[in-house]
Amino acid sequence: xxxxxxxxxxxxxxxxxxxxxxxxxxxxxxxxxxxxxxxxxxxxxxxxxxxxxxxxxxxxxxxxxxxxxxxxxxxxxxxxxxxxxxxxxxxxxxxxxxxxxxxxxxxxxxxxxxxxxxxxxxxxxxxxxxxxxxxxxxxxxxxxxxxxxxxxxxxxxxxxxxxxxxxxxxxxxxxxxxxxxxxxxxxxxxxxxxxxxxxxxxxxxxxxxxxxxxxxxxxxxxxxxxxxxxxxxxxxxxxxxxxxxxxxxxxxxxxxxxxxxxxxxxxxxxxxxxxxxxxxxxxxxxxxxxxxxxxxxxxxxxxxxxxxxxxxxxxxxxxxxxxxxxxxxxxxxxxxxxxxxxxxxxxxxxxxxxxxxxxxxxxxxxxxxxxxxxxxxxxxxxxxxxxxxxxxxxxxxxxxxxxxxxxxxxxxxxxxxxxxxxxxxxxxxxxxxxxxxxxxxxxxxxxxxxxxx
Numbered sequence: 032x033x034x035x036x037x038x039x040x041x042x043x044x045x046x047x048x049x050x051x052x053x054x055x056x057x058x059x060x061x062x063x064x065x066x067x068x069x070x071x072x073x074x075x076x077x078x079x080x081x082x083x084x085x086x087x088x089x090x091x092x093x094x095x096x097x098x099x100x101x102x103x104x105x106x107x108x109x110x111x112x113x114x115x116x117x118x119x120x121x122x123x124x125x126x127x128x129x130x131x132x133x134x135x136x137x138x139x140x141x142x143x144x145x146x147x148x149x150x151x152x153x154x155x156x157x158x159x160x161x162x163x164x165x166x167x168x169x170x171x172x173x174x175x176x177x178x179x180x181x182x183x184x185x186x187x188x189x190x191x192x193x194x195x196x197x198x199x200x201x202x203x204x205x206x207x208x209x210x211x212x213x214x215x216x217x218x219x220x221x222x223x224x225x226x227x228x229x230x231x232x233x234x235x236x237x238x239x240x241x242x243x244x245x246x247x248x249x250x251x252x253x254x255x256x257x258x259x260x261x262x263x264x265x266x267x268x269x270x271x272x273x274x275x276x277x278x279x280x281x282x283x284x285x286x287x288x289x290x291x292x293x294x295x296x297x298x299x300x301x302x303x304x305x306x307x308x309x310x311x312x313x314x315x316x317x318x319x320x321x322x323x324x325x326x327x328x329x330x331x332x333x334x335x336x337x338x339x340x341x342x343x344x345x346x347x348x349x350x351x352x353x354x355x356x357x358x359x360x361x362x363x364x365x366x367x368x369x370x371x372x373x374x375x376x377x378x379x380x381x382x383x384x385x386x387x388x389x390x391x392x393x394x395x396x397x398x399x400x401x402x403x404x405x406x407x408x409x410x411x412x413x414x415x416x417x418x419x420x421x422x423x424x425x426x427x428x429x430x431x432x433x434x435x436x437x438x439x440x441x442x443x444x445x446x447x448x449x450x451x452x453x454x455x456x457x458x459x460x461x462x463x464x465x466x467x468x469x470x471x472x473x474x475x476x477x478x479x480x481x482x483x484x
Contacts, residue, residue, distance in 0.1 A: 053157035054079045058140070060114060062148035067114070070151075079136070079158060081129035097126045099133070106138075117142045117150065123159060135160045183285075190217065190280040192240075203284050206264055208256020225253035225261065236268070240277050245270040251287065263291040292461050300393075358392040360385040360423060360430070367396050368421075371403040375412060381424030391481055394459055395432070398466065398479060402434050411439030411474050430483050436474030444470045 057071040069091055072084040080087070080097055087094040098106055102124045113120035120140040125133045140154030186203030190196070197220060201211040207223045209215070224232055232252045239248035249267045256262070268282030361380055368376055387395065403412070403419075411417030417439035423432040436442070459466055464481030 053155045056140075056154050056156065058152040058154070060142075060150040060152065064114060067152075079156065080126060097128075099125045099127060113140070113142070114150075117144075120152070120154070123163075134158055135163045186284040186286075188282050188284065190282075192277050192279065206262060206284055206286050207254050208258060208260055208262075223254050223256075225255050228252035232266075236280075239268065239270045240280070242270070243272075245272045245277065251291075262286060262288045296461060300397075357386045357388055360387055360395075360432075363387065363392050363396060364399065364421065364423070364432075367399045368403055371407060371412060375418050377418060377420045379420070379422045381422065385423065385425050385430055385483070387430075387483075391459075391462055391464075394462060394464075395479065395481070398459070399432075399434075402475075402477060406436055406439070406475070409440070410442060411436035414439045417474075425483060428483055430481050432479040434475075434477040434479070436476070439474055441472050442470045442475040 054076045055071070055073040056069060058067050059070045060067045069088055072087050072094075074084050076082065076084040076087055076094070080094060082093055082097075095103070095106075106122060106124055109122050110120060112118075119142070120138070123135060123137045125135050128134055135158070136156050137159045138154065138156050140152045143151045143153060145151060184202070186206050187200040188203050189198045191198075195217060197215050197217050199215050204211060204213055204215065207220075221229065221233065232250055235248050235250045239246040247267070247269050249265070251263060251265050254262050254264055263286070265285045265287045266282060268280055270277050271279040271281065273279070361378075361384075364378065365373070406412040406417075406419060411419055418437045420435040420437060421432070423430065425431075459479065459481050462481060464479070466480075467478045469476040
């Protein structure tokens with residue numbers, strides 16, 4: 032690049048004397064496209080860059096050298112592309128100030144062909160430090176807001192009604208089982224709502240949309256991901272009107288699956304307690320009858336009956352006692368089944384020590400109590416010589432308990448799904464476990480599997 036002393040002053044000299052407007056300059060490029068020289072630099076150069084216009088014209092590198100070294104190559108490359116293609120030059124770079132500080136400047140220049148084949152580049156250098164600092168602050172504020180939103184687990188979304196354009200944050204897509212880059216539409220959102228929840232969900236949205244002036248809405252619904260996973264979502268939204276019609280809907284979504292599972296478990300436990308109370312008399316009457324069999328005397332009968340009723344009360348208290356600490360599986364089985372006469376159980380542990388978390392212990396206690404109750408009322412324990420074979424073991428991160436009734440009447444599958452059946456199906460499921468029941472002709476069999484991690 033070749034630079035020379037200025038000739039005539041540029042026609043845009045007057046308005047560019049103040050640093051508030053930046054520094055004006057003009058470069059003349061020769062017809063060969065290789066030689067270029069400054070022909071004008073406005074006096075505001077000194078206020079903007081700390082060197083006079085005369086000094087910059089006398090030695091152009093005095094101006095170029097103010098650009099931080101790591102950015103100079105980028106400036107020269109952009110300048111060369113603009114010269115070769117005769118397209119506007121526009122770049123932002125940091126300049127070193129005389130006091131050692133750094134100011135960001137935007138340099139723009141437009142080419143203008145002259146009759147003699149030369150090119151005049153009319154340009155301006157403007158301080159954009161404050162704008163960049165404001166942008167950086169805004170970006171930092173947005174980053175912090177994103178962190179807050181991320182911490183709360185909120186997914187954000189926006190629906191442009193007139194353009195029929197739905198925009199979801201990555202978190203919202205994740206709630207629906209979608210990858211970050213997935214395309215979403217109002218129809219795909221509708222399809223992702225659980226079929227049983229679509230009617231009331233869309234009705235709540237429509238009611239808010241049809242309210243003159245806009246309205247807020249809130250509802251809970253289930254989503255069904257592409258892999259079939261069902262999750263619960265709490266959605267809040269606001270319909271914004273433009274003039275006399277709705278234009279925009281803004282909202283958030285929150286995953287409440289764990290809360291809903293906890294609520295379902297609470298309902299299950301409450302119903303189980305009511306179920307136990309209803310069966311209490313039947314169980315106690317059965318205990319009275321069984322205790323009377325083979326009793327040598329009234330005193331012997333009394334001792335057996337009282338002992339079994341006390342064991343039953345201890346089993347009822349197990350849920351409360353388990354709070355906050357783990358329980359050994361063998362101790363859980365012993366306490367839960369004592370009311371049903373442990374002499375009628377064949378216990379064969381493969382692992383004597385299996386530790387259960389309180390919630391898993393609670394679920395297994397409910398299951399064993401339900402199986403034993405049914406065995407007393409309908410199964411092997413209702414027969415004089417009936418027995419139950421109970422085995423348990425652990426392997427890796429999983430545990431398993433098997434229940435097998437022997438010597439009782441042939442079990443009959445229930446004609447309808449009662450509370451006991453639902454309990455067997457759902458008690459371990461929230462904890463990653465499962466219960467299998469087989470109504471085998473020789474006696475009911477059940478396999479209870481669960482994670483131990």
